[in-house]
Amino acid sequence: MPVTEGQKPDTATPIEQIEQASRSSMPLAERQKSNETVPLEGEKPSKNALKKAAKEKEKAEKAAKREQQEREEKEKAAANDTASHLYGHLNYEAPPPFAEKFLDLGDLEGIEENSRVTFEARVGNARVQSAKLGFLVLRDGFDSIQVVIAEGGPQKISRQMIKWCGGLNTESIVRVTGLVQAPKEEVKSATISHHELHLDSIYVVAEAPEQLPVQVKDCNQPPPGEEEGDAVIEGLPNVGLKARLDNKVLSLRAPAGEAIIKLESEVTRLFNEYMFQHKFTDIQPSYLAGAATEGGAGVFEVKYFEEKAFLTQSPQFFKQMTIAGGMKRVFSVGPVFRAENSNTRRHLTEFTGLDFEMTIRHHYHEVLSFGESLMIYIIRGLQTQEYPKKLTNIIREAGYPEAGTFQLPPGDKAVRITFAEAKALLSEAGIEGGEPHSDIDTAQEKALGKIILEKYKTDFYTVDEFPRSLRPFYTHPSPKDPALTNSYDFFMRGQEFMSGAQRIHNYNDLCESMRLKGLSPEDEGFKHYTEAFKWGCSPHGGGGLGLNRIVQSFLGLNNIREATLFPRDPGRLAP
């Protein structure tokens, strides 16, 4: 994106280059002499000419605006509009008066009746009941209020003003001032039912067009049933997922859409909080890995000047190198990239990883127990703290039946079973799991989730001791059984959202494990990673949590894209 914040580049971004190109029309030699930036091909008007043109343009625009305002004023005056100063477009240069209590609509609930307040909100609905009376429903985030516009009164509201209000486009932002009053009867069309606003003045802050591609209110409910992946059934009573994602700026305005993203923020807040409480250091790994480290499927290739680079699939190697570098406990929050051509309800090509890594003193279950406590802290936090509870309620009220029903284990005592026990539970339930060390597929995971909920009364559990054949080379084998590993997956509602393990910290063991999997420790791409262990590293382990999956599972959302601000999948790179 053509943005240069945080670091002023020496070379220019594309847009700056165009700008710079526009700044000079001197011949190249002179330009270099005068130390100006060399422009791109395709000459533009000179700097001064451009500046002059800009100034003139501004002036002309300002004049046009002023003229329009004057025209409006004149029209109002010609129509004998006594209220002409009480409505119109907000002029920030000469702002109209506003109440002392300039607040957010969300803070209005606690305000006394007969207070005069000002706030800004979006038009949810505009309705003229008669020439003398109009109504607006104004919305700001999770809150909405009814506004009454009645002819006369101390402000001398005019019929023209009422008509003008009735013509306001939905989704326009207005600044209103008025008296907070008790409504004659409870307001059903707004979230604030015991207050309404009797309008004094109203000014447009930002105007929305008459037509919008989707209606915000249609997005405030789960998208209609759909198949696996991005496919959606259009034309159903509410807007399909694809249309919501295409118009994310609008669907995000639905209270449920906003609440999901704000709940995600609560998860990262709680994660950060727990990490700092437990003396972890927040590290910033690199997301670009050297050309030779990777190669092939699963990894996005980046053109890096004259070389190739790759987007990391996780910060794990960096976390581990930091541990080898003497740090005991590290965490990181950041993007995870997966070049997987998967179009399912639970896969993205980019998601947010919450990663941690820690040294082990006696046994790798220190890591597993830490992970379990972390998740119970996060989920219990979402369930007991006021703000996330409010967010979850908003989502449930929008028609998501599983929001607010997530069950933690009784007494917050984590339920942990081994991979073998998971297989046995499935087998008991008549689900054939194949060979003892074969993987558990998505359908079996779902089934296991139900069995465990039934048996242990929990939607959160962990599976330990995965077979070595299912884990990467760096996973520490189990000392009990060389066919098993010191590794685990975490599940919520039968969906895996975290993998973790003890890693091999001994250089020779690591090299052996690599060779056993057909990899070379001498490979240029692995050199820096393996070296870290040659130089002495404590036993350690960790895990990576998928933020979007946590939110998806906690709320019981059908599709992970609903739990993602700007999702990326094989078919989506925008908005």
Next chain:
Amino acid sequence: MPVTEGQKPDTATPIEQIEQASRSSMPLAERQKSNETVPLEGEKPSKNALKKAAKEKEKAEKAAKREQQEREEKEKAAANDTASHLYGHLNYEAPPPFAEKFLDLGDLEGIEENSRVTFEARVGNARVQSAKLGFLVLRDGFDSIQVVIAEGGPQKISRQMIKWCGGLNTESIVRVTGLVQAPKEEVKSATISHHELHLDSIYVVAEAPEQLPVQVKDCNQPPPGEEEGDAVIEGLPNVGLKARLDNKVLSLRAPAGEAIIKLESEVTRLFNEYMFQHKFTDIQPSYLAGAATEGGAGVFEVKYFEEKAFLTQSPQFFKQMTIAGGMKRVFSVGPVFRAENSNTRRHLTEFTGLDFEMTIRHHYHEVLSFGESLMIYIIRGLQTQEYPKKLTNIIREAGYPEAGTFQLPPGDKAVRITFAEAKALLSEAGIEGGEPHSDIDTAQEKALGKIILEKYKTDFYTVDEFPRSLRPFYTHPSPKDPALTNSYDFFMRGQEFMSGAQRIHNYNDLCESMRLKGLSPEDEGFKHYTEAFKWGCSPHGGGGLGLNRIVQSFLGLNNIREATLFPRDPGRLAP
């Protein structure tokens, strides 16, 4: 990186593919029938064969280890070593006894004398004074302690054991148990000067090799003077920056290296804290932008399945779309990618951005004031809170003269000047700044930093009202002067570390501004961005802070790479 945490892929990562390939030797058709993953070319042994081989290998290894241990034991016995059980390699399966007080070396300061403790630490130095007496200096993070190994005593320490300790390689990790005692005289060679440990037992947790590419102690001081960029003078008394970066796992073990990264973590902690205190939502933007959004210099291109994508240069467009989506205050912490072929002390191709965006009620200075308060909160936090103070001290003691000398403005009242005033200050000081709207270069910025420190007694200040010609198309023009903008830069010690501005929120104004800069609002790459404003958006602004530059400037580090865990520049993609 070949890691699959957080999201179980449907398609396999390279390493998994190799694994999967190794798991089956059935012909392709059968494999597809049986629903197994299709392997890569280059067939590997069958699953069972592999498992069997692995098991056998493990067994053989275990047997070899056992044999070696037995041999060692026999040798000790043959030598009549009475202390043979008190030292050797740590066996996690049958761990030797450890003290009740198993602590971190950092927690030892408060321990009473004659306490028996166990801790793990790295060998900093090993020395045999006589056959009867040896010394170790053990280091863990920022702390080090002297360990005395004396023949005899209640444990019956043997001469063999003393000799063995003297042969321990530097950087090996050991677990030691012993008695905390007061030293005869203050210990000068360790940070813990009033305690020493009288050794009972010592076991190797992880062994480092005899030779290391750089010595950790040589990295605990600023790298030798160097030219702009990555070039370093090798062979000077301490290790050059390039060698430190090449061997980051070792240089990170130097207390100063670790403290810098931990201080960076303190900055993100304080940033997050301030954001949540002020009701900001932590958003996770995408770091991949659609093919048509960008093009050309400054942006890294990514192969995205059959299409092109680009790594975002900042989360700004996403932040703004979220504001247009009805959220009032958002922030984000994440990587920022710049495909700039700059090899200077202050440029990276990837750095960490701390971004925020907020709606504006009356005037864009709301954003600027917020940014100033945020920075004063962060810097004051670093200067007054115990832990970051400790980190800064460690860095200063390692020989960084500017660590701990950063000056905030008197009374924490932010110093703000306009761009024109900055030019005038430079001019007063005899520094010719060219045309009024020409940019201030790096040298002038440095000079300005000194002038302002002299005049206003502060290393932190902000410059407001940048000329329009120096800012991107989306920057809001100044209502006072169309040649200026509502935009600002933040400086620490004369180095810019943040750019910010009010953005144009009116769709028509934005389109005009784009056209004025030769851009097309109808461009497919801009469509989603410009649409956001068509649908009604509040006035808003924000900024992006460069985390690494904040730490670099706060500590007065010569090179931004010192303030980066795994730096990336045009010549560096590893480790």
